[in-house]
Amino acid sequence: MPVPTSEPVSPDTIPDPPPPRAAPGWAAIRPLLLRLHFYAGVFVGPFLLVAALTGIAYVWTPQVEQAVYAHELHVPAAPGAVPLDRQVALAGAEVPDGTLTGVRPAPAATDTTQIIFDRPGLEPSYHYTVFVDPHTGEVRGALETYGSGQALPLRGWIDTLHRSLHLGDFGRLYSELAASWLWVVVVAGVVLWLGRRRSARRARGRRRLLSWHGGVGLWVAAGLLFLSATGLTWSLHAGANITDLRSSWNWTTPTVTATSPATPGDVGWQPVREATARAGLADPVEIRPPSAAGESYVVQQVGRSWPVKQDAMTVDPGTGQVTGSLPFDDYPLAAKLSTWGIDAHMGFLFGVANQIVLTVVGVAVVCLVCWGYRMWWLRRPGRGEARFGRPPARGAWRRVPGRVLAPVLAAAAVVGWFLPVFGISLLGFLAVDVLLGMRRQEVAR
Template identity: 45%
Template sequence: MSTSPEGPPKTTSAEPTDQPSETGVATATATAPSPPSDNDSPRPNSSRQGVRALLARLHFYAGVFVAPFLILAALTGLAYAFAPQLDQLVYSDQLTVEKVEGRPHPLADQVAAARADHPEGTLDSVITPADPEETTRVVLAVPELGEKQRTVFVDPYTNEVKGALTTSFNSTPVTTWLGDLHRNLHLGEPGRLYSETAASWLWVIAAAGLVLWLSRARARRAKRIRRALLPDRSARGVRRTRSWHAATGVWVALGLFFLSATGLTWSNYAGARFETLLDKVHSRTPELNTSLASAPGGTQGQHGHHGGSGSSKQSVDPVSDIGPVLATARQAGLTGTVKLTPPADEHSAWSVAQNDKVWPVHLDQVAVDADKREVTAANRWSDYPLLAKLTKLGIQAHMGVLFGLANQLLLAATAIGLLFITVMGYRMWWQRRPTRADRNAPLGKPPVRGAWRQLPLPVLLLGAPAVAAIGWTLPVLGVTLLGFLAADVAVGLIRRYRLSRRNMTASTR
C-alpha cells in the first residue's frame, strides 16, 4: 500500500523491539512493526518478508480506519443478540398468557376477537403460538403505518386481547429499533454503508492478522500452538499487549469470519452481487406458487404473492376459512408454529408456512385451496438448494436465533472479543510512540512504506487481478481500498516534496 520507503519506525524507550511487528488477528487495529530479530524473521530480502510487511501495513491502516465501524457493529450487535430477552422484559403482558388452562379457542374465534378490538386494519397474517404459554399474533395491515403492521396479541385460552404493537416483519418495536441501529444506525439507506464497510473489511483484517501472528512461531509444534493460543503473561509493555491482542483474536477469528460472510449476504452492494450469484446457479429460496388454475392468464406453476393453485374462488371473508386451512396444513405435515397468510385475491390460495427457525429448523410451506380443502403446492425445506439453505441458516445464526441461548452467548463472546482486541490494538499504537526527549509523538509510526517492492513479480501479476476481482465482488471494500491507496500515494508525494525542499534549503546554506 505504498510507493516510497521511509526510515524504520521509532520505538519506545521503555520497550525492546526484538520481535517482528505482527499485530494479532481478526481485529480492528495494529501497531507499527518492530525490527525483525535473527531468530524469528526471514532473510531481509526474502519474498516472505515482503508479503509479511505488506500484510502488516494493510492490517495497520485498515484496522485504524475501520476500527470505529467495527466498534459500532460490535456494540449494536451485542445489544441485538439479546433482543428476545428484552422483548420478554418489555412486552411480557402481550407475548404471554396469564394461565395455560383448558383447550384453545378455534383460531377463527381468536382472529374475530382481534378484529373486533381493532377494526381499523385488514387481515395480513396470523401466527400461531410456538409454546403453550405464548399468545396468538393476528397481524393487521393498517394504511397509515406504511410498511409496518399492527399486531394484536390474543390469549388463545380466553379469547382476550392482551394488547397491540406496531411491528415490522413480525418484530416488536424494541427488536425493530435494535435491528435498525445495528443495520444502519437509524440513518436509512445511507447508514447501511457503515455496516457494509465493517463486514467488508472484517475478514481482511482478520485474515491478515492471523497470517502475521501464526507465521511468527519457529519453535517446536507444542510451543508454537501454546504461543498462538495463549497470551504471554511474562511479557511486558507493548509485547504483552500484542500477545493478548493476538491470542484473543485467534479464539474469535472463526466467529468474525462467519459474521463478516453472513453480514455481506444481506448488505446493499455485496448483497446484490450475492443475489446475482444465486440466480446464476439457480439457488434462490423457492417461491411458493399460489396462483389458482383458473386465474386470468395464469396456470399452475406460476408464482403468486403467497403460493398455491386449485379452485377458482375463495370465500369473501377469510376468517371463516382459517380453521379448515390450518387443519389441511396440519394434515400435510406442517407442525409447530405456522404463519397463515390469506389469499391476495379470489384467484389465489392461502399460504401456510412453518415458522420454527430454531435448529433443527422447520420451514416447509404449502398453498391451500380453502374451498376444496386441499394442498395445491408445497415447498419442502429438504428440497431447498444447498446455497439457499446455507444462506437462511447463516442469517438466523447471525441474528442469534438458530441455536437459541447458546447462539446468543457465542455472538456476545465474539462481540466482546472484537471490542477487546480493538482496544488492545489502539493501545499498542499508543505504546509504540517515540518517547525520547528530542523526539516525542502522541502515537507510534505506521509500518514502513514500499513493502510491495519486495514482492516477486509472479506474486504481483497474480495478486493484482485477484484484488481487483475481490474489489468488484465487494464494492465497498474496493472503493475504500482505492481511497486508502490514493491517500497513501498523496502522503508519500507530500513527504517526498518536503524532503526535497529541506535538502535544497540545506544545500544553499
C-alpha cells in the same frame, strides 16, 4: 559552512528509507500484509466496535422481549380455544384501516395469537400486530413489529441500530464497510501471527499486548469470517450482488406455488390450519391469506432454532384441502446454508449456546480493537508526546515479486467490484497513502 543546531528533528519529517528490491518468499509479503492490516484495522476499528456492541445487545433481545412484552406475548393457560376466525375478526375490529397479511396461531397454551396487518404510514418491512388471547378472545395489545421474524419494538430498534444506526440507507454503509473489511483484517492478521518470529523473552508492555491481540484473534478468526460473510448478505450494495449471484446459480430460497383451482368460497382460517396440522405441519406457523382470485392460503413454518422448521403447504380456500407442499429438506444446499447462516448470525439457531458464542466473539472484537489502538499509541516516538506511533514503512508493495503482485492486484480488483464499498474505500486508502507520502517528501525537502 553549515551551522549546527540543537533543535530536535520530528520523526514525521524523516522520509522513509527506500525499500529494498523485490525479495522472494515471506520476506516480501510480510511488510505488505503488515501495512494492510495496520491501516485497515485503524480505519474500520470504530465501525467494528459499534457493530460488536450493538450485535451483543441484539443477541439477547429475545429474552428481553419476553420480559418487556410479557402481557402481549403470554396468557394464563386455560382449556378450550376461540376459533381462529373469531380471533381474526376481533383483531380486525381494532385495526379498521389495516389490511390483513398473516396470522400466527398461538403455538402453546400460554402464548397469544398474533394477527398481522399492513397499515398506512408504516415504514418498509414494518407491520402492525394485534395480540389475542386464544382462550377468551381478549385483545391483549397491539404493537408495531419488524421483519419476517416479528421483532417487537425494542428488538426492532436495536436491529436497526446494528444495521444502519437509524440513518437509513446511508447508515447501512457503516455496517457494510465493517463487514467488507473484517475478513481482510482477519486473514492478514492470522497470516502475520502464524508467520511471526517466536521469542523466548518474557512478553511485556507492547509485546504482551501483541501476544494477546494475536492469540485471541486466532481463536476467534473462524467466527469473525463467518460474521463477515453472513453480514454481507444483508448489506446494501454487496448484498445485491450476492443475491444476483445466487439467482444466476439457482441458489435462491425456493417458495411454494400459491396458485390453486378457482374453487368458489372460503373455508376460513381454522379449517386451513387444521388441514395442515393433519398433514404434519407443526407449530409455530404463519398463515398468509390468498392475495388474489385463484390463489391459495400459504401456511409456512417459522421455527428458526435447530432443527429448523421451514416447511410450507398451500391450501385451497374453497375446499380446505392441501394442494401443495415444500419441505425444507427439498431446499438446495446453498439455500439451506444461507438459512442456517443467517439464523446463526442472529443467535437463533442453537438457542442460548448460540447467543453465548456470539457474545464471546463480540467481546473479543472489542478487546482486539482496543488492544490494536493501544499498541499504536505505544509506538509513538516519545512517551511524552500526545500522538500515535508511526505506521509500518511505506513502499512495501515494491518488495513483492511481480509474479505474486499481479494476481494479488487482479484479485483485489475483482473483489472490489463485487464488494463496491470495499473497492471504493481501498482506492481511498491508496489515495490518502500517496498524498501522505508526497507531503512527507515535501517536508523532508
